Amino acid sequence: MTNPASIHGMQMRTDWYIFIAAGIFVGLYVYGCIVWCLIRYRRRANRAPQQFSGNTALELLYVVLPVIMVGGLFGVTYALEIPVDHVAANATNRIAVTAFRWSWHFDYPGGANVFGTPGAPPTLYLPQGETTEIELRSADVTHSFWVPAFLFKRDAIPGMTNVFDLTPIRAGRFVGQCAQFCGLDHALMSFTVQVVPRSAYDRFIASRGTITP
Ligand SMILES: [Cu+2]
Numbered sequence: 001m002t003n004p005a006s007i008h009g010m011q012m013r014t015d016w017y018i019f020i021a022a023g024i025f026v027g028l029y030v031y032g033c034i035v036w037c038l039i040r041y042r043r044r045a046n047r048a049p050q051q052f053s054g055n056t057a058l059e060l061l062y063v064v065l066p067v068i069m070v071g072g073l074f075g076v077t078y079a080l081e082i083p084v085d086h087v088a089a090n091a092t093n094r095i096a097v098t099a100f101r102w103s104w105h106f107d108y109p110g111g112a113n114v115f116g117t118p119g120a121p122p123t124l125y126l127p128q129g130e131t132t133e134i135e136l137r138s139a140d141v142t143h144s145f146w147v148p149a150f151l152f153k154r155d156a157i158p159g160m161t162n163v164f165d166l167t168p169i170r171a172g173r174f175v176g177q178c179a180q181f182c183g184l185d186h187a188l189m190s191f192t193v194q195v196v197p198r199s200a201y202d203r204f205i206a207s208r209g210t211i212t213p
Helices: 007-040 056-085 198-206
Strands: 093-100 103-107 113-115 123-127 132-138 143-147 152-156 162-166 172-178 190-196
Touching: 007 056, 007 152, 093 123, 093 143, 093 152, 123 198, 132 143, 132 152, 152 162, 190 198
Parallel strands: 093 132, 123 190
Antiparallel strands: 093 103, 103 113, 132 162, 143 152, 143 172, 172 190
């Protein structure tokens, strides 16, 4: 989570850090106020604290302040997610991904087709440092394409094509999983993402998927 393997993952991590910082700030402030009250208004003989039934300024403050914070976090998230949702016009590579009960089909340019089964989950090969456009579809029910290392998840919805970009920055093997409960073998609906150098990816495409990079 702290070391995402894609450009968009880095953006989501920034958003996550901002939320954690805001949470820590609010937490420290609230617990600080509680501790201060416990000490300042601790029980003492012959001294009751001042009694009052309302404080308009304070009540306005604790409505307005959270609204400003939530609005700010919304704005930051919105701004950070625009590039994540943006689909580049110049993708060097396009792969059609189809989710089905209960595995995945990867259709590469040039005729390489890979079908997985629940017992033999498939591998999705991606060229390192390049933008790959994914066209995500479902053959039956709603599934969800989730690669935790990319901090990315997108639903595969029947009758709809979801298009998004993946730009992996590190070579390696990463876990992928269907993240939408879709029936009996949902738990076995996994896949591997393997990020390889362009030359290895080219060999894989040229072989129509018969050799593994
Ligand atoms: Cu599924």
